[in-house]
Amino acid sequence: MRPIQMVDTKTQYLQIKDEVDAAIHAVLDSAAYINGKAVQDFAASLSSYLGVKHVIPCANGTDALQIAMMAIGLEPGDEVITPSFTYIATTEVVALLRLKPVFVEVDPITFCMDPASLEKAITPKTKAIVPVHLYGQAAPMEEILSIAKKHNLYVIEDNAQAIGCSYTFSDGTVKKTGTMGHIGATSFYPSKNLGAFGDGGALFTNDDTLAHTLKTIANHGQEKRYYHDIVGCNSRLDSMQAAILNIKLKHLDRYNQARANVALFYNQAFENCSAITTPKTAAYSTHVFHQYTILLDGDRDGLIAHLAEKGIPSMIYYPVPGHKQKMFASFNLPESDLTTTDHLTTRVLSLPVHTEMDLEQLTYITDAVLNFINK
Ligand SMILES: *Cc1c(COP(=O)(O)O)cnc(C)c1O
Numbered sequence: 044m045r046p047i048q049m050v051d052t053k054t055q056y057l058q059i060k061d062e063v064d065a066a067i068h069a070v071l072d073s074a075a076y077i078n079g080k081a082v083q084d085f086a087a088s089l090s091s092y093l094g095v096k097h098v099i100p101c102a103n104g105t106d107a108l109q110i111a112m113m114a115i116g117l118e119p120g121d122e123v124i125t126p127s128f129t130y131i132a133t134t135e136v137v138a139l140l141r142l143k144p145v146f147v148e149v150d151p152i153t154f155c156m157d158p159a160s161l162e163k164a165i166t167p168k169t170k171a172i173v174p175v176h177l178y179g180q181a182a183p184m185e186e187i188l189s190i191a192k193k194h195n196l197y198v199i200e201d202n203a204q205a206i207g208c209s210y211t212f213s214d215g216t217v218k219k220t221g222t223m224g225h226i227g228a229t230s231f232y233p234s235k236n237l238g239a240f241g242d243g244g245a246l247f248t249n250d251d252t253l254a255h256t257l258k259t260i261a262n263h264g265q266e267k268r269y270y271h272d273i274v275g276c277n278s279r280l281d282s283m284q285a286a287i288l289n290i291k292l293k294h295l296d297r298y299n300q301a302r303a304n305v306a307l308f309y310n311q312a313f314e315n316c317s318a319i320t321t322p323k324t325a326a327y328s329t330h331v332f333h334q335y336t337i338l339l340d341g342d343r344d345g346l347i348a349h350l351a352e353k354g355i356p357s358m359i360y361y362p363v364p365g366h367k368q369k370m371f372a373s374f375n376l377p378e379s380d381l382t383t384t385d386h387l388t389t390r391v392l393s394l395p396v397h398t399e400m401d402l403e404q405l406t407y408i409t410d411a412v413l414n415f416i417n418k
Pocket of ligand 1: 104105133
């Protein structure tokens with residue numbers, strides 16, 4: 044049996060090695076390492092795949108979120124609402140820009156932003172909402188967008204974990220995650236569903252003015268070289284990563300299907316195990332299973348140790364929610380009462396899910412989990 048990993052980027056690469064190597068060599072031959080044709084080609088393919096007007100590549104997902112927040116003209120102290128139950132990057136950029144993070148609750152079933160908690164948190168200082176499509180399924184965007192519209196707020200989607208996921212609105216319209224709010228932000232970190240062989244990220248928008256601002260900010264605030272109109276930063280996707288991503292984008296739907304197949308196997312194996320709550324997909328969303336995350340009613344540390352002994356990695360995403368992170372101590376945030384989030388952090392456990400898992404590995408993992416629980 045091949046060793047079990049949380050992600051297996053090596054085996055995935057070997058499957059498409061010829062295509063990828065040729066694309067890398069084409070970049071080497073062109074010697075256009077930054078902003079070459081490969082970057083423009085990838086942005087064009089991704090924008091057509093997502094059905095979004097503008098794709099602005101940048102250096103990583105955290106930069107994408109930061110650039111998005113810089114583009115909407117916020118003032119220090121303005122409030123940005125995010126779920127507490129997310130990767131730190133979502134809220135880190137809020138803090139970095141001296142904006143005020145306001146943490147809200149997630150739904151205990153989908154792990155995504157709870158619209159009721161969101162609406163309660165809105166104040167006259169609220170300027171933006173950042174829903175996170177956590178683990179690979181969409182946040183309830185229809186409700187979030189309608190709350191945002193009512194209160195005249197920006198919506199920036201953190202789509203780092205859900206590229207390729209689709210959302211169905213009640214009128215039947217289907218849109219890809221990351222393309223529904225004012226701006227979408229994503230990451231091409233190697234372990235993401237569409238992963239580069241290094242860092243990468245991108246911004247999405249259908250708004251021409253915002254697209255222009257995002258592009259300018261990512262390029263030192265300049266439109267004309269050496270004339271800097273606004274404060275920006277330096278955030279670029281390099282041509283080599285773009286060329287690799289353009290190849291991998293062609294396989295993305297197949298990759299996401301492979302992840303969904305893994306999830307289906309786990310779901311069926313754990314169906315009759317009362318100690319395990321398997322992940323549920325909301326009716327309005329597809330699920331691209333960036334993570335396969337169970338809720339365990341039992342000895343989580345014991346299970347993690349048992350699996351580790353058998354060579355099976357597992358992870359807690361995330362052990363400390365945003366509202367409990369020390370980094371926000373100087374922000375004088377009000378006490379948050381986020382019982383669902385606190386509860387989830389003590390119960391979630393993510394099992395390996397990636398595109399190259401085989402039946403032997405899956406059976407080995409589910410046997411190990413069930414043996415521990417039923418012992
Ligand atoms: C990975 C991730 C990011 C950050 O992406 P990087 O490319 O690592 O900077 C942001 N938000 C979420 C939810 C993520 O999972």
